[in-house]
Amino acid sequence: MFLAWKEIRYAKLRYGLIVGIMILVAYVVFMLSGLAGGLADGNRKAIDDWNATAIILSEDSNKVVNASQLQQSDANRVTAKEKAEVGVYATAVKKKGGGEKTNVSIFGTANDAFIVPKIIKGRLYQNKDETIVSENLLAEGYRLNQSIKINDQTLKIVGVIKETTYMIAPVIYLNPTVFNTLKYGTHTNGNDPINMIVTKGQTTIEQEGQTKLEKITPETFIENIPGYTPEKLTLNTMIYFLFVVVTAIIGIFMYVITLQKTSIFGVMKAQGVATSYLVRSVLAQAFLVGIIGVAVAVGLSVLTSLILPSALPFAVHATQWALYSVILVIVAMIGGLFSMRTVTKVDPVTAIGGE
Structure with a gap:
């Protein structure tokens, strides 16, 4: 040397x-x-934040969440320590008063679901016209207690979660009822369509039903995100x-x-x-x-x-x-x-x- x-x-x-x-x-x-x-x-960050054990999709979806079509009643065929019925929707949001739109990824699920991150500002959504957003959306000019428009729906930002993304877009969580109205234009009161069931703990599924279910790991789910x-x-x-x-x-x-x-x-x-x-x-x-x-x-x-x-x-x-x-x-x-x-x-x- x-x-x-x-x-x-x-x-x-x-x-x-x-x-x-x-x-x-x-x-x-x-x-x-x-x-x-x-x-x-x-x-993948939003999926990693869930710390989930398994994700249930429809078997014919080829492990792609956007192609998975389930019903809320399918959750009754899944046994796990904790489970969450989740709808996924990629769209754009803008301020109620107008301005440029911002691409977002929306997760529709109950406010007490284990996948909903902790609130760092404000509170959880309680009503169907309320939503919580990831902190990185605030960098686009949005703020707490502001009204925003998604499609033709007006929602109020009542809470902020830590910075996270899914498919390179800020994340929004909201009520399943308004989610189905946003994505499908209708709400069927009790058996709305969802995209996946997310579980924590030992998970088992029953195949007796109209839709065949497939259990995959979060890592497999992420690997099948389009383009990932x-x-x-x-x-x-x-x-x-x-x-x-x-x-x-x-x-x-x-x-x-x-x-x-x-x-x-x-x-x-x-x-x-x-x-x-x-x-x-x-x-x-x-x-x-x-x-x-x-x-x-x-x-x-x-x-x-x-x-x-x-x-x-x-x-x-x-x-x-x-x-x-x-x-x-x-x-x-x-x-x-x-x-x-x-x-x-x-x-x-x-x-x-x-x-």
Whole structure:
């Protein structure tokens, strides 16, 4: 490590270029990771907040909630410690006085359902003309006790829950009666349509009924949110490809530098320096390049995340970034291995101009 650091300090420009490239590639990795995490969180956060055990959909829905059609009476066929009948609706909301619309995800369920988050301002909805909204909707210019319009219905915001999203949109919870009026235009008094039954605790279902039920885990439910899995796979594939790029770049640069130092290695070998020591020195240089590049890239990524617009989904997942940091350092060292053969094959006599 001593020799590696001394050489890096001596050839600052040469190694500075390698570190610079490492910083740029690592920066792209962390930014893509942040975007991937932001999109994933934006799609799933509200579902994660439920801490549910299982989600019941109609069997013919192909695990897609919007295609699931159940009735409130189907909840009688489900046994669990806690259960909630939920309707899901993606629409837009606007202030009663007018203005631009904001996309929202609506969950229609009873106000005492276990999936309804805790209120941080105001109170729970009690009447069918009341609703509670996630805190991030307030950033769009809405406020507590304000009247809003969804379709042709006028509702009053009586409570605020912590910031959350579903399908990249702020979340609204409201009474099942008004939910069915909003989505279907009618209310059948007692057996309205719903999209899913969410449960907590050991869950069993009875299949004796007109609609066949399917029990899935919340994670499976999330993976089948339209667009969730393709987005995640696309961005992760780009990140994995960048790991290969780092390996190739560091390998090429280290190989070229090693070739330029052939005569120096020859002199050192002639003076009795062990080949293993030189090999460790090259690996140490790759390690230092990786460490410095990753550290600077993490700092730049965190600073960038602070100035990104709120409309851009971005999330810093410390565990994932730590894993990617380790991988980047490892692939940088793998790139350094490309020079091992050159180092081990250096002949002291030939390298210093002997015959």
